[in-house]
Amino acid sequence: MSKPPEPILQIKDITKIYPGEGKSTTVLDHISFDVYKEFLCIVGPSGCGKSTLLRIIDGLDKPTGGQVLFHGQPITSPSPKIGVIFQTFALIPWKTVLGNVLMAISSASIQKEEQLKIAQKYIQDVGLEGFESSYPKELSGGMKQRVGIARALALQPEVLLMDEPFSSLDALTAENLRREVVEIWRDPAYPTGSVIMVTHNVQEAVEMADRVIVLSARPAKIVDDVKIDLERPRSPRDPTLYDLADRIISKIS
Amino acid sequence: MASYSAGRRVSFFTKIFVGGIAVVAVGVLIAELLTGAVAPDCSPQSIHPLDPLCIPGYAVRTLARMTIAYAFALGFALTYGIATAMSHRASHVLLPLLDIFQSVPVLGVVPVVFLIILGTGANPPVFNQEVASIILIFTAMAWAPTFGVIAGINAIPIDIKEAAHAYGMHGSRYLRQIVLPAVFPELVWSSILAWGGGWYLIPVEEHLSFGPPPNQTQVDLPGIGRYIALAALKADLGLALFGLIVLVGIILAIDRLIWKPLGVRAEKYKYETVAAPRTTATRQSSVVAGVRRYEDRLVSPVLTFFKSERYYAARVLEITRLKRIRHITERLRFPERITRIPLWGRLLSYTIFIGLVILGLIVTIISRSQSIESGISLLATDVTAFELVVITVLSLSRLIIAYAIALSWTLGAGILIARSQRLSRLLVPIFDIGQSIPATALFPLVVILLVDPFKNSPYLGFTLNLASVLLILTGMQWYLLFNIVGAVNGVPNDILEATTAYRIRGRRFVKEILIPASFPAILIGSIQAWGGGWNALIVSEYIGPNANVPGLGSFLVQASTRNPALATVEIYASLLVMTATVLIINRLVWRRLLRKADRYKFEA
Numbered sequence: 001m002s003k004p005p006e007p008i009l010q011i012k013d014i015t016k017i018y019p020g021e022g023k024s025t026t027v028l029d030h031i032s033f034d035v036y037k038e039f040l041c042i043v044g045p046s047g048c049g050k051s052t053l054l055r056i057i058d059g060l061d062k063p064t065g066g067q068v069l070f071h072g073q074p075i076t077s078p079s080p081k082i083g084v085i086f087q088t089f090a091l092i093p094w095k096t097v098l099g100n101v102l103m104a105i106s107s108a109s110i111q112k113e114e115q116l117k118i119a120q121k122y123i124q125d126v127g128l129e130g131f132e133s134s135y136p137k138e139l140s141g142g143m144k145q146r147v148g149i150a151r152a153l154a155l156q157p158e159v160l161l162m163d164e165p166f167s168s169l170d171a172l173t174a175e176n177l178r179r180e181v182v183e184i185w186r187d188p189a190y191p192t193g194s195v196i197m198v199t200h201n202v203q204e205a206v207e208m209a210d211r212v213i214v215l216s217a218r219p220a221k222i223v224d225d226v227k228i229d230l231e232r233p234r235s236p237r238d239p240t241l242y243d244l245a246d247r248i249i250s251k252i253s
Numbered sequence: 254m255a256s257y258s259a260g261r262r263v264s265f266f267t268k269i270f271v272g273g274i275a276v277v278a279v280g281v282l283i284a285e286l287l288t289g290a291v292a293p294d295c296s297p298q299s300i301h302p303l304d305p306l307c308i309p310g311y312a313v314r315t316l317a318r319m320t321i322a323y324a325f326a327l328g329f330a331l332t333y334g335i336a337t338a339m340s341h342r343a344s345h346v347l348l349p350l351l352d353i354f355q356s357v358p359v360l361g362v363v364p365v366v367f368l369i370i371l372g373t374g375a376n377p378p379v380f381n382q383e384v385a386s387i388i389l390i391f392t393a394m395a396w397a398p399t400f401g402v403i404a405g406i407n408a409i410p411i412d413i414k415e416a417a418h419a420y421g422m423h424g425s426r427y428l429r430q431i432v433l434p435a436v437f438p439e440l441v442w443s444s445i446l447a448w449g450g451g452w453y454l455i456p457v458e459e460h461l462s463f464g465p466p467p468n469q470t471q472v473d474l475p476g477i478g479r480y481i482a483l484a485a486l487k488a489d490l491g492l493a494l495f496g497l498i499v500l501v502g503i504i505l506a507i508d509r510l511i512w513k514p515l516g517v518r519a520e521k522y523k524y525e526t527v528a529a530p531r532t533t534a535t536r537q538s539s540v541v542a543g544v545r546r547y548e549d550r551l552v553s554p555v556l557t558f559f560k561s562e563r564y565y566a567a568r569v570l571e572i573t574r575l576k577r578i579r580h581i582t583e584r585l586r587f588p589e590r591i592t593r594i595p596l597w598g599r600l601l602s603y604t605i606f607i608g609l610v611i612l613g614l615i616v617t618i619i620s621r622s623q624s625i626e627s628g629i630s631l632l633a634t635d636v637t638a639f640e641l642v643v644i645t646v647l648s649l650s651r652l653i654i655a656y657a658i659a660l661s662w663t664l665g666a667g668i669l670i671a672r673s674q675r676l677s678r679l680l681v682p683i684f685d686i687g688q689s690i691p692a693t694a695l696f697p698l699v700v701i702l703l704v705d706p707f708k709n710s711p712y713l714g715f716t717l718n719l720a721s722v723l724l725i726l727t728g729m730q731w732y733l734l735f736n737i738v739g740a741v742n743g744v745p746n747d748i749l750e751a752t753t754a755y756r757i758r759g760r761r762f763v764k765e766i767l768i769p770a771s772f773p774a775i776l777i778g779s780i781q782a783w784g785g786g787w788n789a790l791i792v793s794e795y796i797g798p799n800a801n802v803p804g805l806g807s808f809l810v811q812a813s814t815r816n817p818a819l820a821t822v823e824i825y826a827s828l829l830v831m832t833a834t835v836l837i838i839n840r841l842v843w844r845r846l847l848r849k850a851d852r853y854k855f856e857a
Contacts, residue, residue: 055750058754060750060753060754077756078753078754078755078756080756084750084751084754084755086747086750086751087747088745088747089747090745090747090748090750090751091751092748092751092765092766092769093852093853093854093855094769094852094853095765103752103755103757103765104755106757106761107755107756107757107758107761135852137852151755155755
């Protein structure tokens with residue numbers, strides 16, 4: 001019998017309460033789970049605190065109670081081993097594509113030339129070759145999110161966090177980008193082992209994930225933790241996916 | 254709950270301030286009632302014109318002048334604005350003309366108006382003095398609401414216009430039901446600016462003398478501005494400060510009691526398509542809640558003042574300021590439109606402007622029964638074009654120094670405010686009060702502190718230049734500060750999170766994020782600041798016959814004390830040079846940079 005693998009991330013008893021005038025709002029209610037080398041999706045009704053949870057995992061937000069352990073060490077501020085992709089892309093308008101990607105790695109102690117090489121490699125990998133000196137305003141939504149993905153990958157992160165990465169895109173672009181993201185994650189050339197993606201699109205979650213964590217409406221609690229053992233590559237039109245999605249949706253509503 | 258207590262501290266400060274003014278006002282009123290039998294003599298001939306008991310009467314007179322001028326400005330704005338916005342052809346001329354008009358430094362108009370209305374008699378009738386004063390305040394008030402009306406009409410979405418036409422709304426019905434409601438919010442925000450412009454003139458235009466010394470024309474109107482000016486002449490620091498505090502109290506009271514509630518109400522009339530500055534969702538919702546509570550209390554605005562929770566008062570203060578900044582931003586979009594106007598329109602508008610100047614020149618000179626030629630030939634012999642260039646350069650260098658100081662401190666303060674919520678809560682209300690003090694009202698204080706003590710010392714030249722730069726600074730800095738603070742607060746939350754997630758901190762954060770993000774705001778603030786600076790320049794260079802520094806401003810003021818025929822031509826000449834310089838700098842520097850600024854804007 002082999003030893004069970006060590007979890008990469010441990011989310012321990014996370015609670016988040018927003019103080020208000022008079023009464024406070026509990027957003028996250030004692031959330032605990034472990035993350036291994038896997039593609040994990042967190043789904044839940046809108047406004048349930050999924051994004052807050054993701055921000056806490058990255059150290060962008062502080063929990064009211066509980067902690068997040070990364071290889072056993074508590075996370076208090078953003079780590080260079082964790083990359084983030086935003087729903088609104090969060091590109092700096094006055095930096096070029098190259099500048100936006102470089103921004104992620106420029107605080108690391110790597111030589112300038114090496115930084116440039118890394119940035120260019122990932123810009124190529126997401127299919128943006130030739131757009132290095134374009135500004136975000138000149139790009140379409142899908143291309144902007146590709147910049148966001150290249151920026152996160154350039155960190156060569158162990159964990160990739162994605163906050164509704166496809167909700168600002170049109171349906172066709174989103175479908176293509178979903179497939180590409182899964183391919184990149186499965187490619188052994190990339191060091192990224194764990195992906196945590198937050199989404200309210202259950203169909204998208206079952207299509208991409210190995211495991212789906214289902215949160216309830218506010219205050220969010222874990223209502224289900226679903227393993228998805230379907231073979232990859234998966235077709236988004238696979239009927240078993242619809243069945244799985246239906247089961248999850250019935251848990252939420 | 255640290256944030257709550259910080260908010261409390263701030264409004265506690267405001268409360269004490271406002272409360273203090275109320276107590277003083279009530280005290281003065283009671284004192285006046287008690288001493289009713291021995292009411293002070295507050296007429297211009299009085300031997301004790303600085304009796305503090307005269308203050309309520311003075312305030313009423315000043316306010317009456319402001320209100321009348323505002324009514325005219327409002328009428329002008331609606332007529333001119335609606336004409337500009339409704340007729341495409343008319344806008345080709347009216348827009349650039351408006352741009353020229355607002356580039357004329359208002360204080361430079363003072364001698365011209367006085368020359369036209371009052372002539373050179375030693376004691377002009379009080380009625381004429383009042384008329385001249387109201388016209389002056391009007392010139393300071395008219396432009397902002399006009400731009401506001403145009404912006405408001407332009408903001409009407411096309412579908413609304415089409416719907417109105419589809420349902421047969423034409424003429425006055427369209428005006429009443431579509432145009433006026435659309436214009437209302439812009440009108441409120443620009444009225445705040447207009448009143449600010451009016452207050453700026455008050456300390457200057459109520460007590461003035463010009464003309465050659467033996468038979469000087471004296472303007473002497475009872476009012477708060479005259480009170481401050483007289484206190485300064487007597488070098489009475491205490492009374493000058495007292496007048497200043499009363500003036501600021503009145504300004505703040507009007508701002509809080511009239512404009513802010515009106516502004517909150519005006520937001521209901523806004524079309525949703527107008528992009529609001531992006532703040533975090535949580536911040537926005539609490540602002541909305543604050544506004545709602547604020548509106549509930551509109552029934553008794555006075556009670557709002559003293560009873561309201563400090564927490565939300567500070568909140569409302571914050572949004573109204575943001576709105577004001579946004580209004581200004583919209584107003585500054587006009588330069589872009591003006592560049593797209595056909596050449597004929599531009600030429601025609603310049604011709605009209607120059608025609609008006611010539612007309613004014615003729616009217617003034619004829620009214621003094623002197624020929625134009627003698628005036629112009631006098632100008633040629635008395636002052637060379639070279640001299641005008643030299644003094645323009647001298648004035649410009651003062652403006653540049655003041656601008657450099659203003660830009661560096663406001664950028665620093667803006668960054669500090671952005672980095673620390675606590676500092677922001679502490680500093681912003683202080684800055685708010687600071688900017689509500691009309692820069693001209695500070696002049697007497699500067700004279701008392703920097704000029705009088707050095708009268709007979711060799712350092713006078715230095716202190717005079719210092720005083721001049723300082724005064725220009727007071728006219729410049731607030732525009733920059735509030736624009737920068739607005740920009741720094743307007744950095745979208747997702748960008749902030751991305752920079753945190755990718756660990757861009759400290760100096761890099763300032764250099765790569767904050768400064769580029771405030772670049773468009775710095776430009777916009779700079780245009781306004783230079784406008785304010787030119788205005789301040791006119792009074793800052795000439796403090797008295799024995800206390801002045803060479804420059805365009807003192808040239809203009811001194812011109813009015815010379816030979817009358819020469820004076821007229823000189824006044825017009827310097828006014829034209831000043832307007833031309835403002836227009837050239839706007840075109841060569843700011844508009845070019847503004848075109849580049851597009852990249853630094855966040856997408857809506």
